Amino acid sequence: MLNLLNTKWNLKLNKKGGLLDSRLGKFILILVSFGIVSFALFYILLPKLVDDKAPESLCRATVTARAAISEKLWGQSVTPIACQTLTQKIKGDKEELQAQVAQLMTKCWWQFNEGRQDNVLKGNWEKFFGWSDQKNACFVCYDVAIAQDDIDGGFIDAPEMFDYMITSEHYRIKGLKNIDYIQSYGGAGKIAIMSPIVADQRYGIAYLPKNAEDAKFNKVDAGVSAVTVLAGLGVAACYIAEPCGLIATTAAIGAGAVVVGGVGYEAAHALDVAKAKFEFYSAKRATSMIVLDDYNTLQNAGCKIVKLEDD
């Protein structure tokens, strides 16, 4: 329709001359129209989509679509990701809280297509709108508030939460441990519990994609999940990545410890924790990760937070 209008007007104007006669004028007009349509799509359509009942499935669908389309466009990520940071207020005793946190961690992994594509957050779309192109991008799937004054059974230490991920089963897939779901279901993954869980605090559960230079699929395990989402585009992959090798270099693991891949990562004082975390978030990642950390830390680490509602 726009093309028709353009043609009509140009025919008339050709007789009189002006800006639209020139190729540059037409190009500018097309560019402006394209910008408006893109803007409208991004800011009107997508929020409408993510505002629906199943924002998590939509997130996954757009992640999958980006992966599939990007593969066809020589690694260029042009499709937007319609994920949002969902606020969750959770309550319960120690075990109930662990179960809820574990479920959210697995859901975050699910949303990001179970880590089948690396560098999935590096998007040309964001660059188009002038947003920063984060080299170590990460996305906060859940803003989790422990909505109670104390936890029956005491606070949940990082190693304890990690152990829970090892021993507990996925909330939907019988017989599959939560850690195996994140490590092996889809792409290669890893869990990092960067903070103990205490009452009345706010945490974030974030997805940190493997950020190798080029986004690509490893089709070694193409049979793992030949799912079809959005426009019939099939995707499947699994990845092989690099080591972590973290081990504490000071004293025994205490309440301030963090657990990366299950290895205690202790620090004698807060400054060391901050330094360790800075290194953790800024380092190149050879394996995608689901991270639980203090909400503000994730925010300061530059993890993307997209909220449709105000806090």
Add this chain to the structure above:
Amino acid sequence: MTQINFVVAFVLIALTLLVLGFAFGLGDSGLAGKIVKAIQGKTDQFIKDYDQEAFRGELVRVPEEHKQAILRLNETIYQMISSSRKDCFANYAPVSLESSPYSGLPPLLGKGTSIVMSYDSGEDATNFRVYGGAGGEQLVTTLLFSIPHMHPCVIAGNADITKNFYTKFLMKQPVSIGYYAGVNQIQLKDDDGNALRTVGFGEKIINDKTGNLLDGGWLFTPDNTHICFFPTSSSTNEHGLDDELVSSLEENSIRSKMAAGELTSC
């Protein structure tokens, strides 16, 4: 004329906005509603497929050679804990014909396999975790085990410890105390050869030495609770015993003395 062009451009932009506004403003019957429904149809189908999908991913594994070595280590430690003998030695490695110092574990291969032992004081047990898979970062959940009443230790940490150990067991002379150091965490990994890393002595002791696990598979227990590993060094110092004194065929080595029956076997 230029003004007309601007008016044209303005009208076009307004029209674009109007079209989009209508499309998105008509709720479920509008374009946006249709797109939402189309996407949801696909995602709903996907969720159904997902629910029915059985787990078909490969669990993280380590090479069979590494798995067997870890199981031997496990058995050897159990044997030491259940032994009635104190100050005794045991070996977790297969018999070797190597005459120079060697590691009791097969090469852990760069970014391959690592083993982390963590002492849990609450449970009075040491939890073993093996890492492998993607770049050696993933937990091998099929090789998780815990050894009750085991507390890891090392024959290293400061020069007195290694000197005392050497004097007491290899020179057979009495020493007062302090010939091992209990630690809460030990990691066995590759760092230019098999290496031992531990918590408690800082970065500069033991932890900055590459390929420092030329232990020949020897372990020591003073009390059937502490199970000591031998980080090795080029000479006896705070980083460990001289590797020649542990796993080589030198006359004074643990290996030679065990073969001669001069040290107690667990």
